[in-house]
Amino acid sequence: MIRDKRKSAALGALAGIAMIFAGAASAQDVKLPKEISWTAYESGSSGYAQSVGIGNMLKKRYEVDLRIIPGKNDVSRMTPLRIGQSKLCACGVAAYFAQEGVLMFAEKTWGPQRLYNLFNNNGRNGQQAAVSAESGVKTAAGLKGKRVTFVKGAPALNQNMEAFLAFGGLTWNDVVKVEVPGWGQSVDAVINGQADAVWGSTVSSKYAQLVASPQGLFFPPLPHDDKAAWERAHQVAPWWAPSSVQSVVPGYKGTVPYQGNNYPYPIFVSTPDAPDALAYGLTRAVMDNYADIKEAGPSMDGYQLDSQNLKFVFPYHPAAIKFYKEKGLWKPEHEAHNAMLLKRQDVLAVAWKEMKGKSVADDKFADEWMKVRAAALTKAGMPVVFK
Numbered sequence: 001m002i003r004d005k006r007k008s009a010a011l012g013a014l015a016g017i018a019m020i021f022a023g024a025a026s027a028q029d030v031k032l033p034k035e036i037s038w039t040a041y042e043s044g045s046s047g048y049a050q051s052v053g054i055g056n057m058l059k060k061r062y063e064v065d066l067r068i069i070p071g072k073n074d075v076s077r078m079t080p081l082r083i084g085q086s087k088l089c090a091c092g093v094a095a096y097f098a099q100e101g102v103l104m105f106a107e108k109t110w111g112p113q114r115l116y117n118l119f120n121n122n123g124r125n126g127q128q129a130a131v132s133a134e135s136g137v138k139t140a141a142g143l144k145g146k147r148v149t150f151v152k153g154a155p156a157l158n159q160n161m162e163a164f165l166a167f168g169g170l171t172w173n174d175v176v177k178v179e180v181p182g183w184g185q186s187v188d189a190v191i192n193g194q195a196d197a198v199w200g201s202t203v204s205s206k207y208a209q210l211v212a213s214p215q216g217l218f219f220p221p222l223p224h225d226d227k228a229a230w231e232r233a234h235q236v237a238p239w240w241a242p243s244s245v246q247s248v249v250p251g252y253k254g255t256v257p258y259q260g261n262n263y264p265y266p267i268f269v270s271t272p273d274a275p276d277a278l279a280y281g282l283t284r285a286v287m288d289n290y291a292d293i294k295e296a297g298p299s300m301d302g303y304q305l306d307s308q309n310l311k312f313v314f315p316y317h318p319a320a321i322k323f324y325k326e327k328g329l330w331k332p333e334h335e336a337h338n339a340m341l342l343k344r345q346d347v348l349a350v351a352w353k354e355m356k357g358k359s360v361a362d363d364k365f366a367d368e369w370m371k372v373r374a375a376a377l378t379k380a381g382m383p384v385v386f387k
Contacts, residue, residue: 030062032281037067038088039077040266046298047090047266050121053296057289062281074156075104082113087274088282090266093239094156096313101348101373102386103155106366111355112348112373114272116317118283120264122309123302126202126219126245128261129164133216133253135196140168140220140229146196148175149186157183161199163237167222167229191215202260203299207249219248221258238385239263239313247299264302264309270317280319287323310334315341344382351376 036058040047048068055066069086071077074094080086089095098105101112131137135146143165150172151157165171178195180186187206189195191213200207202219210217222229224242233240243262248254270279286293287305294300301307310316310324310331315338324330355372374384 030281030285031277032058032062032064032285033278034063035065035067036088036278036282037069037080037086038090038268039069039071039080039086040090041077041092042070042072047092050266050293050297050300051090053293053300054286056296057292058285060292061289062285074098078105078113081115081271082110087278088118088268088270090268092156092265092267093160093263095267095269096239097155097386099314099345099348100386101352101369106369108356108362108365111352111369112345114345114349115269115314116272116274116279116320117312117314118268118270118279118317118320119286119303119308120267120312121299121302122241122262122264122307123299124244124246125248125299126243126260126262127160127200128202128219128222129161129197129199130190130202130207130210131197131218131220132190132193132195132210133218134193134214137196137218138220140164140222141170142220143168143197144170144174146175147178147194148172148197149189149195149199150177150179151183151186151199152179152181154183157186157199160237161197163233163240164199166232166236167226169229169232201265202245202248202252204249208251211249211251211253217249217252218254219245219252219258219260222260224259233261235383235385238383241309264312267314269314272317274317276319276322278319279317280323283317283320283323287327305329311337313341315345343380344377347376347380347382348373 040051042048048070051068058064058066069080074092077089077091078098081089095115097103098113099115101110137143137146148161162172165175178189180189184206186198187210190198191210193215207217230242240261241263243260244257245260246257248256286303290304293303305327310329311334321330351373355369358368360368374387377384
């Protein structure tokens with residue numbers, strides 16, 4: 001009996017030593033610079049808080065110092081990448097607008113940006129229209145004739161709402177557009193009975209006020225088997241992905257989980273010249289140390305390896321692809337999708353070069369670029385998306 005106990009203790013000790021060496025080997029495979037930086041929304045945003053959590057893990061595991069560069073809006077978050085101040089961004093879906101060179105990036109100083117994806121936070125929440133329960137709207141198609149908020153200066157919100165309408169076979173012409181100056185005011189408009197629908201995340205804390213109001217709150221489901229509806233939505237918002245929505249604002253009385261839509265936030269993108277060691281090391285560090293960050297900030301569950309969408313709207317960095325191949329996740333269909341996205345970036349780059357050769361007044365530049373861009377994508381047999 002004593003010999004057995006000694007044998008067990010010895011085996012336990014050997015196992016512990018093996019785990020230590022395995023951890024050391026894993027840490028050695030991650031060769032990050034001692035200081036890295038990325039851009040994010042300002043302090044107080046969930047993206048900033050999540051970045052802090054990842055930064056603490058990087059310091060603990062790899063003795064890496066993270067500098068977070070805060071930006072007030074989507075343009076200010078992308079600027080450090082354009083001017084070379086940073087190689088990385090913890091961005092929102094507006095990074096896709098930068099890649100496409102549209103909306104606020106359809107200017108002479110911007111144009112289409114080449115970006116690579118590393119990894120993302122694909123959480124258990126949903127991104128969709130929230131409606132007043134009193135409105136009686138149960139489906140996307142049910143918004144016909146209803147009052148829908150349109151947030152001035154917020155193209156990401158409005159483009160997503162347009163996709164939601166498209167899911168229901170509708171356009172902005174089929175609803176009453178209620179213009180508001182900000183996202184908070186869009187929720188207030190529904191609370192106050194001035195509108196019926198608002199776009200946002202299903203876990204937005206502001207929705208707690210709507211839940212508690214006489215208007216109430218309902219999230220119309222987006223059935224995953226309605227392929228035609230999803231095709232219409234993807235024509236407007238190709239970043240959408242069918243998701244099982246499991247996280248909603250506290251107090252919600254509807255059925256959970258339900259079939260809805262989601263897309264990642266933050267989206268971790270890099271410039272093409274981000275070093276392989278940085279792209280591979282950061283991707284591996286975050287994916288391999290999820291246990292260290294899962295409680296470090298709000299909605300961290302989407303950083304798990306099995307939550308990554310490898311057929312997203314950005315091509316992946318070659319070094320990040322190396323990591324996903326090592327994990328056995330990168331398949332031929334991912335390679336084909338990635339090649340298509342790289343070709344799309346090439347088409348946009350050639351179109352932008354053509355546009356820069358034109359003599360166009362500043363106030364007409366964006367309109368002319370959108371025509372040149374659309375013609376180039378159409379010729380290449382690729383969806384235009386933004387018109």
